[in-house]
Amino acid sequence: MRRDLLAGLLLATLGLVAGCGPRSAQAPAPTPSPAAQSTIAPPQSLVGFVDMPPVLRAHRRWPELEGLLKKIDDLQARLANPPQPPALPPQDLNPELQAEADRLSAAYRAELAAIEEQARRRVEAYAADIKAEAEAKLADRQRQANEELQRVVESKRDELQRELEKFEMATMAEYRIPLLNLRLKADVVGASNEEEAKRINEEGTRILQERDGKIRARAQTLEKTMQDFQKAKTTEAETQFKTLIASVEEDANKRIIAREAETRAELQASVKERDERLRSGVEQRRQILIGGSEEQVRAAQDRYARQLKAEGTRLQAELQALVGQRLRLEDAMMAEINIEIATLAQERKVDVVLARVVASATGVDLTQAVIARLTRQ
Numbered sequence: 138m139r140r141d142l143l144a145g146l147l148l149a150t151l152g153l154v155a156g157c158g159p160r161s162a163q164a165p166a167p168t169p170s171p172a173a174q175s176t177i178a179p180p181q182s183l184v185g186f187v188d189m190p191p192v193l194r195a196h197r198r199w200p201e202l203e204g205l206l207k208k209i210d211d212l213q214a215r216l217a218n219p220p221q222p223p224a225l226p227p228q229d230l231n232p233e234l235q236a237e238a239d240r241l242s243a244a245y246r247a248e249l250a251a252i253e254e255q256a257r258r259r260v261e262a263y264a265a266d267i268k269a270e271a272e273a274k275l276a277d278r279q280r281q282a283n284e285e286l287q288r289v290v291e292s293k294r295d296e297l298q299r300e301l302e303k304f305e306m307a308t309m310a311e312y313r314i315p316l317l318n319l320r321l322k323a324d325v326v327g328a329s330n331e332e333e334a335k336r337i338n339e340e341g342t343r344i345l346q347e348r349d350g351k352i353r354a355r356a357q358t359l360e361k362t363m364q365d366f367q368k369a370k371t372t373e374a375e376t377q378f379k380t381l382i383a384s385v386e387e388d389a390n391k392r393i394i395a396r397e398a399e400t401r402a403e404l405q406a407s408v409k410e411r412d413e414r415l416r417s418g419v420e421q422r423r424q425i426l427i428g429g430s431e432e433q434v435r436a437a438q439d440r441y442a443r444q445l446k447a448e449g450t451r452l453q454a455e456l457q458a459l460v461g462q463r464l465r466l467e468d469a470m471m472a473e474i475n476i477e478i479a480t481l482a483q484e485r486k487v488d489v490v491l492a493r494v495v496a497s498a499t500g501v502d503l504t505q506a507v508i509a510r511l512t513r514q
Contacts, residue, residue, distance in 0.1 A: 182488035182489055183485075183486060183487050183488045183489075183501065184487070184488065184489045184490075184491060184500045184501070185482060185485065185487035185489070185490045185491070185500055185501040185502075185503045186490065186491045186492065186500045186501070186502060186503065186504075187478060187490060187491075187492060187503050187504050187507055188492075188502075188504040189474075189492050191504060191508060192474055192504060192507050192508055192511070193470065193474070195508040195511050195512055196470050196473070196474065196511055197511070197512070198466060198469070198470055199470075201466060202463065202466050202467065202470065205459055205462055205463045205466060206463065208459050209456065209459050209460060209463065212452055212455060212456045212459065213456065215452055216449060216452055216453065216456070219445055219448075219449065220445075233422075233426060234419060234422060234423055234426070237418070237419055237422045238415070238419045241414075241415050241418045241419065242415060245411040245414070245415055248411065249404075249407060249408060249411060252404065252407055253404060256400045256403065256404055259400065260393070260396055260397055260400055263393065263396050264393045264396075267389045267392055267393055268389065270389075271385045271386065271388075271389045274385055275378075275381065275382060275385055278378070278381055279378060282374045282377065282378055283374075285374075286370055286371065286374045289370055290363075290366070290367050290370060293363060293366050293367075293370075294363055297359040297360075297362060297363050298359075300359060301352075301355060301356050301359050304352065304355045305352050305355075308348055308351050308352050308355075309348065309352075311348075312344055312345075312347070312348040315344050316341060316344055316345070319337050319340055319341045319344070320341070322337055323337045323338070323341075473511070474507065474511070477507050477510045477511060478490055478503065478507055480510075481503055481506055481507060481510060482503070485501065485503070485506075487501055487503070490503065
């Protein structure tokens with residue numbers, strides 16, 4: 138009965154050692170039980186004590202336990218401080234954006250070149266139409282002017298011709314009586330006076346020449362008047378036609394310039410529209426690239442989160458396995474130590490064995506004896 142009681146007290150007392158021992162680099166110690174804390178040695182009992190940390194460190198399996206404790210500490214540190222996600226390298230979108238801008242710009246330049254060529258051809262065709270229209274208008278006006286000039290000239294010629302005929306009739310009437318007198322005189326004189334007949338003939342010739350000279354002079358004057366009139370009318374028509382040409386050309390040039398300005402405005406609008414399309418296209422491409430980059434970042438973060446979660450699950454499982462190994466190893470070590478302490482207590486007639494927390498002057502120190510028994514193999 139005494140031996141069973143001592144063994145029970147020893148086991149209850151050794152529970153204190155397991156709770157006070159280290160959990161990392163030092164030996165583990167179990168939590169003291171209420172029975173051990175409240176145990177009071179009976180009078181006249183022989184009390185022994187054991188310093189458990191050196192005993193545990195002297196156990197042959199201490200390196201194995203120490204290794205498990207270190208692994209547990211490492212796993213706990215890794216779980217408490219998971220690795221930070223790796224920084225993703227910044228993605229430079231400028232080269233791809235520049236390539237897209239160059240591609241769109243080349244396409245728009247080719248499109249604008251085609252539009253400019255079409256506009257140039259339209260302006261040239263319009264100018265040709267305006268020129269043909271102006272030439273037709275001038276030709277029609279020239280024809281009308283020529284007809285008007287011819288009509289005016291012919292009317293003036295008829296007028297002068299009538300004036301000449303009137304003058305000729307008046308002149309003929311003026312010289313008719315003198316010539317008739319000379320003819321009567323010649324008939325009266327007859328051939329009896331040859332000299333007088335000769336003089337009468339000479340006078341008639343003179344009168345005819347004078348009459349014809351007046352008519353010829355008047356005809357020349359009227360011809361000169363006709364020529365001057367025709368020249369003046371021709372000059373006037375030419376001046377009017379030149380003025381008309383300048384007016385028609387000015388109107389044609391204004392219309393062509395207006396069409397060119399309209400075409401330039403259309404080209405500028407086309408350039409502006411394509412600039413907007415270029416900027417919009419580049420911006421859309423940038424948004425696509427940014428969206429793709431952000432999607433890649435999110436995908437990378439999701440992958441890392443899944444990997445981190447899987448790694449945490451694996452480490453937790455590994456930690457639980459190591460804790461189980463540690464507990465089993467501690468139980469095995471404490472079982473061997475308890476056996477050695479119980480055996481030594483029986484040999485030394487020690488009634489109570491306590492785990493030494495503070496130095497005791499009256500108790501029996503069994504620490505080195507227990508260490509010697511553990512290391513005797």
